[in-house]
Amino acid sequence: MKRQLVATLLVLIALPAFAGYVGAAGIVALLTHADAGRGLERPELVRRMAHRTRARRRLLSSSPTKEANRPVRAGLGAGGGGSIVTNEYLVHLSVGTPPRPVALTLDTGSDLVWTQCAPCLDCFDQGVPLLDPARSSTYAAVPCDAPLCRALPFTSCGGGGSGGSWGDRSCVYVYHYGDKSLTVGQLATDSFTFEPSNGGSADDQSSERQLTFGCGHFNKGIFQANETGIAGFGRGQWSLPSQLGATSFSYCFTSMFESKSSLVTLGSPAELQSSGSVFQSTPLIKDPTQPSLYFLRLKGISVGSTRLPVPERRLRSTIIDSGASITTLPEDVYEAVKAEFVAQVGLPVIGAEAGSALDLCFAMPETAAPFWRRRRRLADVPVHVPSLTLHLDGADWQLPRGNYVFEDHAARVMCLVLDAAPGDQTVIGNYQQQNTHVVYDLDNDVLSFAPAQCDKLAASL
Numbered sequence: 001m002k003r004q005l006v007a008t009l010l011v012l013i014a015l016p017a018f019a020g021y022v023g024a025a026g027i028v029a030l031l032t033h034a035d036a037g038r039g040l041e042r043p044e045l046v047r048r049m050a051h052r053t054r055a056r057r058r059l060l061s062s063s064p065t066k067e068a069n070r071p072v073r074a075g076l077g078a079g080g081g082g083s084i085v086t087n088e089y090l091v092h093l094s095v096g097t098p099p100r101p102v103a104l105t106l107d108t109g110s111d112l113v114w115t116q117c118a119p120c121l122d123c124f125d126q127g128v129p130l131l132d133p134a135r136s137s138t139y140a141a142v143p144c145d146a147p148l149c150r151a152l153p154f155t156s157c158g159g160g161g162s163g164g165s166w167g168d169r170s171c172v173y174v175y176h177y178g179d180k181s182l183t184v185g186q187l188a189t190d191s192f193t194f195e196p197s198n199g200g201s202a203d204d205q206s207s208e209r210q211l212t213f214g215c216g217h218f219n220k221g222i223f224q225a226n227e228t229g230i231a232g233f234g235r236g237q238w239s240l241p242s243q244l245g246a247t248s249f250s251y252c253f254t255s256m257f258e259s260k261s262s263l264v265t266l267g268s269p270a271e272l273q274s275s276g277s278v279f280q281s282t283p284l285i286k287d288p289t290q291p292s293l294y295f296l297r298l299k300g301i302s303v304g305s306t307r308l309p310v311p312e313r314r315l316r317s318t319i320i321d322s323g324a325s326i327t328t329l330p331e332d333v334y335e336a337v338k339a340e341f342v343a344q345v346g347l348p349v350i351g352a353e354a355g356s357a358l359d360l361c362f363a364m365p366e367t368a369a370p371f372w373r374r375r376r377r378l379a380d381v382p383v384h385v386p387s388l389t390l391h392l393d394g395a396d397w398q399l400p401r402g403n404y405v406f407e408d409h410a411a412r413v414m415c416l417v418l419d420a421a422p423g424d425q426t427v428i429g430n431y432q433q434q435n436t437h438v439v440y441d442l443d444n445d446v447l448s449f450a451p452a453q454c455d456k457l458a459a460s461l
Helices: 002-009 042-061 147-151 240-244 331-345 454-460
Strands: 027-033 089-095 100-107 113-116 155-157 171-177 182-194 207-220 229-232 248-252 262-266 280-283 298-303 318-320 328-330 361-363 388-392 395-398 405-408 413-416 419-421 426-428 436-441 446-451
Touching: 027 182, 027 207, 042 405, 100 113, 147 171, 207 229, 207 240, 240 262, 262 454, 280 395, 298 331, 328 331, 331 413, 331 419, 436 454
Parallel strands: 100 229, 113 207, 318 426, 328 419
Antiparallel strands: 027 089, 027 262, 089 100, 089 182, 113 229, 155 171, 171 182, 182 207, 248 262, 248 436, 280 446, 298 388, 328 426, 361 413, 388 395, 405 413, 436 446
16 A cells, blocks of 8 residues: 555656766855754753654654664665754755755765655654745746666656646656655755855855756655655765765854854855864765765774773764764663663663663762853753763863753753664764764865854854
């Protein structure tokens, strides 16, 4: 029945061929957290993130054994899918002529760029009108015999469905993600406009490119109303950096607890590193079995001054992922981290909220003060929390305290914001990357990172 439904939906519009290589010299787009501006309290934001992580993990655990052993990504291989995104940072840009706004999840774990389109046969709710190809004078369908269409893992030729109004012989794609999320639609080209609202003249701020994307007519999965689709930033030819010919890109995620924006940049690496911070660098590794992903060589983990006795082979499969929320460790590695935190924090361990992905929480004393605020009373002292360091090849990434513990002082609870999953893969998620300027040098396969106030960095570019 499901196959029949998908087959019925493979009746989509038609587009011209791949837009080709376009030089990218400093293309910039606005970047916000998906929950920004909703007025949610800090505990609620963390609960939402944890519940989305839990939902994703449930879907993954019900997959076939092969996929269950890949808890975050199947990658773009024979399976033709990509990541699942849970705690999203959204890239804001416009598509079509005249330009229509879209908000796409920045996902370094997948390649396809897509947004929901009208007519929508089965879609998730979104906060802005659907992109309507019929209203764009620059929209064109990719023919099903085009090389780019044949390069996608799952494509077919669209028929004349919906009374023939969807076109014929157009490239119909099916693109699935590791958590069973799915987008089905028409591969197309259209005009993409990047214009961050950061001041300056229109000529300085606006950049327009003709790009290939998925116009999704059937989209199912764990999505939010603030987003309209996904912008793949992986290594494959369909990703946004690849289509723009970018030799580098960077992002800087603002805190999920603040309604502030930042920027994602593609190109101009010299300018990106002029913010005054000291960058550390580590090699980006390629894995032919998961060609879209950005692998890192993680050599060890320290809690405080204690380097955990975890064999390096257990950390061999490590990726950095902008689409995943909470950093995920293999179960035995997570248990080692958890045990060391219990030993060093020295506070009573309490049960986590039912259904939460945060299963290690501590009861804080009444005198505990938020570490990010000035003490109101002499008796108020921040709770001691040991440092957490990821030892990478050539770099030690010591995470800021707020990037791995969450403190709810009203409830007097402090939780470790890490997760475990079956399998061998370690995933460095976006919660751990908050207020860190991360630069991907694609020419030299180098990842650089430095602490940053991301909203201020955006203002300086």
